[in-house]
Amino acid sequence: xxxxxxxxxxxxxxxxxxxxxxxxxxxxxxxxxxxxxxxxxxxxxxxxxxxxxxxxxxxxxxxxxxxxxxxxxxxxxxxxxxxxxxxxxxxxxxxxxxxxxxxxxxxxxxxxxxxxxxx
Numbered sequence: 001x002x003x004x005x006x007x008x009x010x011x012x013x014x015x016x017x018x019x020x021x022x023x024x025x026x027x028x029x030x031x032x033x034x035x036x037x038x039x040x041x042x043x044x045x046x047x048x049x050x051x052x053x054x055x056x057x058x059x060x061x062x063x064x065x066x067x068x069x070x071x072x073x074x075x076x077x078x079x080x081x082x083x084x085x086x087x088x089x090x091x092x093x094x095x096x097x098x099x100x101x102x103x104x105x106x107x108x109x110x111x112x113x114x115x116x117x118x119x
Contacts, residue, residue: 018096020108023069028114030085031073040117043087044080050110051076057103067093072107086111 034041053071055064069091077083089111097103 020094
């Protein structure tokens with residue numbers, strides 16, 4: 001193969017590189033203060049919210065230290081006004097990178113909103 005045929009294949013493979021890993025699945029998760037003693041909570045199974053915390057990588061320099069799972073969970077909970085937690089939670093960590101151009105490193109949290117009845 002010549003360089004003119006190999007270069008587009010190499011570039012396509014490089015652009016498609018990236019990965020995401022499932023960190024864990026949780027029945028209930030929260031970064032907020034939740035009153036667990038009274039048990040007065042409702043879960044909206046009809047809606048799922050996703051939150052993400054991302055850092056961008058420009059050339060080879062990251063724009064932040066590391067993505068934060070707490071920020072990703074806060075973002076997901078705050079998408080539903082009045083929610084204090086998430087149920088049936090999935091946490092993923094992912095990254096992708098185009099060498100010397102751009103990339104992202106992120107946490108992604110997804111779950112059903114949990115509401116306290118008194119709030």
